[in-house]
Amino acid sequence: MSWWSHLDPSRVAIAPSLLGGDLGRLAEEVRDVEAGGADLLHLDVMDGHFVPNLTFGPEVCAAISGAATRPRDCHLMIAEPGKWLERYREAGCDGLTIHLEAVGDPLPLLAAIRELGALAGLSLSPGTPLPAPGPLWERLDLLLLMSVEPGFCGQSFQPAVLDKLQGARAYRNEAGLDFALEVDGGVGPDVAAALRRAGADILVAASAVMGRRDRRDAIASLRAAAEAG
Numbered sequence: 001m002s003w004w005s006h007l008d009p010s011r012v013a014i015a016p017s018l019l020g021g022d023l024g025r026l027a028e029e030v031r032d033v034e035a036g037g038a039d040l041l042h043l044d045v046m047d048g049h050f051v052p053n054l055t056f057g058p059e060v061c062a063a064i065s066g067a068a069t070r071p072r073d074c075h076l077m078i079a080e081p082g083k084w085l086e087r088y089r090e091a092g093c094d095g096l097t098i099h100l101e102a103v104g105d106p107l108p109l110l111a112a113i114r115e116l117g118a119l120a121g122l123s124l125s126p127g128t129p130l131p132a133p134g135p136l137w138e139r140l141d142l143l144l145l146m147s148v149e150p151g152f153c154g155q156s157f158q159p160a161v162l163d164k165l166q167g168a169r170a171y172r173n174e175a176g177l178d179f180a181l182e183v184d185g186g187v188g189p190d191v192a193a194a195l196r197r198a199g200a201d202i203l204v205a206a207s208a209v210m211g212r213r214d215r216r217d218a219i220a221s222l223r224a225a226a227e228a229g
C-alpha cells in the first residue's frame with residue numbers, strides 16, 4: 001500500500017502550501033490549517049539554482065514537523081536532491097518528491113527515498129511529458145504534476161495539466177498501480193472540479209488557502225468544488 005495510510009482515496013486530499021502563509025508565524029500557520037481540515041502539509045523546498053527562488057532548509061522543515069500532526073509532503077525543487085534526502089527525512093518529511101528535470105536517473109533516488117521509510121514522489125514541470133511506460137512508474141508512491149513553472153506562489157493555472165493527469169490516471173489503471181496523483185500551481189475552486197474529474201487525488205494550494213483569512217472556509221470551499229466534479 002503506497003498511499004498515505006490515513007487518507008481515503010475516495011476523497012480528495014487538500015495540501016496547503018505553507019510557503020504562501022505568514023512565514024514569521026509558521027507553527028501557528030501549521031496549527032491553523034490543521035484545525036481547518038488540511039490533510040497534508042506541503043513544504044516547497046527551493047534552492048535558488050534549480051528554481052530562481054530560495055526557501056526552506058531542513059531546519060525549517062524540522063521546526064514545521066515539530067508543530068505538525070499531519071504528514072509533511074516535501075516538494076524538493078532542488079538540484080542534486082540525492083544529497084539532501086536523508087536530511088529532509090530526518091526533518092520529519094513523510095513524502096519526498098524530486099523533480100525529473102533535476103536528475104539524470106530518478107530510479108535509484110526513488111528507491112533511496114523508500115529505503116528511508118518515506119513515500120517516493122516524482123514531479124514534472126509543465127513542459128515535461130509523462131515518462132514512457134516502464135519500471136519507473138512502479139517505483140512511484142506519488143506523481144506531482146505542476147500546473148505552473150516551479151518557483152513562486154500566485155501564478156496562473158496552466159490547463160494543459162488536465163490532459164497529462166488523465167494520461168497518468170489511464171496508465172495507472174492499465175498497469176494496476178496505486179500511486180497518488182497530485183497537482184500543484186494555481187489551484188483554486190475554479191479549477192478543482194476539472195482536476196478531480198481528470199484524476200487528481202491531492203490538490204496543493206498556497207494562494208487559495210494560505211492567501212485567505214479563514215483557512216477552514218478556504219479548505220472547505222476547495223474540497224466542495226472538487227467533490228462537485
Ligand code: DX5
Nearest residue numbers: 150151153154185186206207
Ligand atoms: C510553486 C510551488 C507551489 C506553490 C503553489 O513552485 O511548488 O506549491 O506554492 O502556489 P499557488 O497555489 O499560489 O499557485
Ligand code: ZN
Nearest residue numbers: 044075184204
Ligand atoms: Zn509545491
